[in-house]
Amino acid sequence: MNEQWLGLITGVCFGALLQQGRVLRFEKQVGAMLLKDMTIMKFMMSAILVGMVGIHLLVSMEIVKLSPKATLLGALIVGGAMFGAGWAVMGFCPGTSVGALGEGRWHALWAILGMTAGAALYAEAYGHLQKNLLAWGNFGKITLPGALGLNPWVVIPVLGVVFILVFVFFEKKGL
Amino acid sequence: MQQRFSWRPYLAGALVGVLATLSVLVSTQVLGKTQFLGASTTFVRAAGFIEQEVNPAHVKTNPYFAKTAAKIDWQFMLVIGIFIGALAASVVDGSFKLEAVPPVWRERFGGGVGRRAVGAFLGGAVAMFGARMADGCPSGHGLSGLMQLSVSGFIALALFFGTGILVAAVVYREKGGLR
Numbered sequence: 001m002n003e004q005w006l007g008l009i010t011g012v013c014f015g016a017l018l019q020q021g022r023v024l025r026f027e028k029q030v031g032a033m034l035l036k037d038m039t040i041m042k043f044m045m046s047a048i049l050v051g052m053v054g055i056h057l058l059v060s061m062e063i064v065k066l067s068p069k070a071t072l073l074g075a076l077i078v079g080g081a082m083f084g085a086g087w088a089v090m091g092f093c094p095g096t097s098v099g100a101l102g103e104g105r106w107h108a109l110w111a112i113l114g115m116t117a118g119a120a121l122y123a124e125a126y127g128h129l130q131k132n133l134l135a136w137g138n139f140g141k142i143t144l145p146g147a148l149g150l151n152p153w154v155v156i157p158v159l160g161v162v163f164i165l166v167f168v169f170f171e172k173k174g175l
Numbered sequence: 176m177q178q179r180f181s182w183r184p185y186l187a188g189a190l191v192g193v194l195a196t197l198s199v200l201v202s203t204q205v206l207g208k209t210q211f212l213g214a215s216t217t218f219v220r221a222a223g224f225i226e227q228e229v230n231p232a233h234v235k236t237n238p239y240f241a242k243t244a245a246k247i248d249w250q251f252m253l254v255i256g257i258f259i260g261a262l263a264a265s266v267v268d269g270s271f272k273l274e275a276v277p278p279v280w281r282e283r284f285g286g287g288v289g290r291r292a293v294g295a296f297l298g299g300a301v302a303m304f305g306a307r308m309a310d311g312c313p314s315g316h317g318l319s320g321l322m323q324l325s326v327s328g329f330i331a332l333a334l335f336f337g338t339g340i341l342v343a344a345v346v347y348r349e350k351g352g353l354r
Contacts, residue, residue, distance in 0.1 A: 003206050007249035010198050011256015014212065016264040017194065021187030024261060026277035033336070033343035043188035044317055050192025051322035055199055064203045067211065068325030069310050076330045079308030083331075084338025086302025088346055090295050091277060094303065094312045095214035098254050102261030105274045110292040114299025119215075120222035121300065122307040126239035129308070144324040155324060171180055 015099050024099040026091035026107075033088050038175040045163045052159070056152050066143065073137025075129075090114065195322060202249070210249050211323075213315030215306040217254045219243040283347050309334075 018024050021043045031037030058064045087093060090111045092100055097115065100108035145152040195212050202210035223245030226234050234240045265271035276291045284290050306312045309331050311320060317335070320328020 003208075003249045004247060004252045006202060006205060007210070007252030008256045008259075010194065010210075010212075011253035012260035012263070013194050013256075014191065014253065015257035015260025015262075017187045017191050017260075018257065019261040019264040019270075020268075021184050021191075023184065023187075027279045030277075030279050030343055030347060033339040034347060035340065039184045042184040043191070044313070046185045046188025047191035047195065047318055048321040050189045051195040051318065052192075052324060054192060054196025055322050056324075058196065058200055064199055064209050066323045066325075067209055068323050069316065069320060069327045071325075071327040071330065072310070073330075075308050075310065076327060077334060079305040079310070080331045080334025081338045082305025083302050083309060083312070084305075084335045084340075085342045086298045086300070086305060087335065088339045088342035089298030090302055091280070091298075092295075093214075093314070094218060094306060095212075095254070095257055095314045097299070098214070098258045099261035102258040102263075103265040104271045105277065107275055107277065107288075107291050107295060110295035111299040114296035115215075115218050115303035116222050116225070117296070118300035118303030119218040119307060120226060122304045123219065123222065123237055123239035123243075125304070126307075127237075130238070134308070139326070142326045144326055144329065147326055152324060159324075167185070 014095075015102060018096060018099045019103055024092075024096045024103050024105070026100070026105065029093070029096065030088065030091050036175070038170045042167065042170060045166065049160060049163050052156055056156060060153075068141045068143050070141050071137075071139040072134060073139065074133045074135075078133060086118075191318070192322070195318065206249075208249075211315070211319035212253070213250055213311065213319055214254055214257075215303065215312040215315060216243060217251045218303055219307060220245050220248070220251055279347065283349075 021039070022028060023040045023043045028037060028039045032040045055064070059066055092108055092111045094115060097108045097111045101112065145155045148155070199209055199211065202208060219239070220243060223234055223240045223243070227245055234245065262271070275288050276286050280291055280294070284294070309316065311331060313332070313335060316328045316331035320331065
C-alpha cells in the first residue's frame with residue numbers, strides 16, 4: 001500500500017471520528033473559547049490520553065521513535081498567539097475546517113481560502129523571519145519527561161489523573 | 176449552554192487516540208516513515224500548487240516552498256480523507272446540514288454571508304500564518320505533540336487556547352458592544 005492510500009484511509013477514519021465527536025462545528029470551537037461548552041477539550045484530552053499511552057508503548061517496545069517538534073520559543077509564542085486570535089474569529093482549525101465543509105457547513109470554505117492565503121503569505125515572510133524571530137529561544141526537540149529528567153511512565157500516569165480530574169470538573173459544571 | 180452528560184466526545188476522542196497509535200505503527204511498518212496526525216502543512220502545499228500555476232519561477236526560488244514542496248503526500252491525502260469521512264458520517268447519521276452562517280456568528284454579526292466570508296477569510300489567514308510560524312495546529316501540536324509529551328505541544332496549545340479565549344471574549348461579547 002502506498003503513502004497516499006494510507007493517508008486517505010487514516011483521514012476518512014479521522015474525519016468520521018471528528019464528525020461523530022461533534023467537534024467540527026463553529027459553535028463547539030467558539031463555545032470552548034467562550035468557556036461555555038468544553039466538547040472539544042473533552043475530545044482532544046481523551047485522544048491525547050489514549051494516544052500518549054499507545055505511542056509510548058510503541059516507543060518502549062522499540063517499534064517507533066518519537067518525533068517531537070522543536071521548541072522555538074519566539075516562533076511558538078508569536079505564532080501561537082496569532083493562531084489563537086485567528087481561530088477565535090474563524091471558528092475552525094485547519095483540520096476541522098475541511099471536515100466542517102464535509103458536514104455541509106459550507107461557510108468553512110471562506111476559512112479554507114483564508115488559510116491557504118495565510119500559508120502563501122507565510123512562505124513570503126519565512127526568509128525574513130528565519131534569521132531573527134525563528135532563531136530566538138531554540139531549545140531543540142525536547143519532551144516533558146526529557147526536560148524534567150523523568151521516565152515517561154512517571155509523567156503519563158500523573159497527566160492521566162490530571163486529565164480525569166478536569167473531566168470530572170467539566171461534568172460537574174455541565175460544561 | 177448547560178447540557179446533559181454525553182459519552183460522545185470522550186468515546187470519539189479515545190478512538191482518535193487509538194487511530195493515532197495505529198497510524199504511527201502502520202506508517203512506520205509499511206512506509207518506513209512515521210506519520211503523526213497533522214493538517215496545517217497541507218495548506219502550504221496547496222498554496223504552492225496554486226502559485227505554481229501563476230508564477231512557477233517564484234515558487235522555485237522561495238525557501239519555504241523548497242522546504243515544503245507542492246506535492247500530494249500522506250498528510251495531503253489525510254486532509255482530503257477528513258472531508259470524505261465527515262461527509263459520509265454526517266450523511267449516514269442525518270446530521271449533515273447546509274449552513275451559510277453559523278448561529279453563534281449570526282447572533283453577534285447578523286446573517287450576512289459577506290460579513291461571515293470576510294471574517295472567516297481574515298481569521299483564517301492570520302491563524303494559518305501563526306500556525307506555520309509555530310510549526311503546527313491543534314492537530315499537529317495539540318494532539319500529536321501532547322501524545323509525544325513534546326514541550327512545544329504544551330506551549331503551543333496553551334497559547335492557542337489562551338489567546339483564543341481572550342479574543343473570543345472581545346469578538347463575541349453579548350451586551351454593551353458596538354451593535
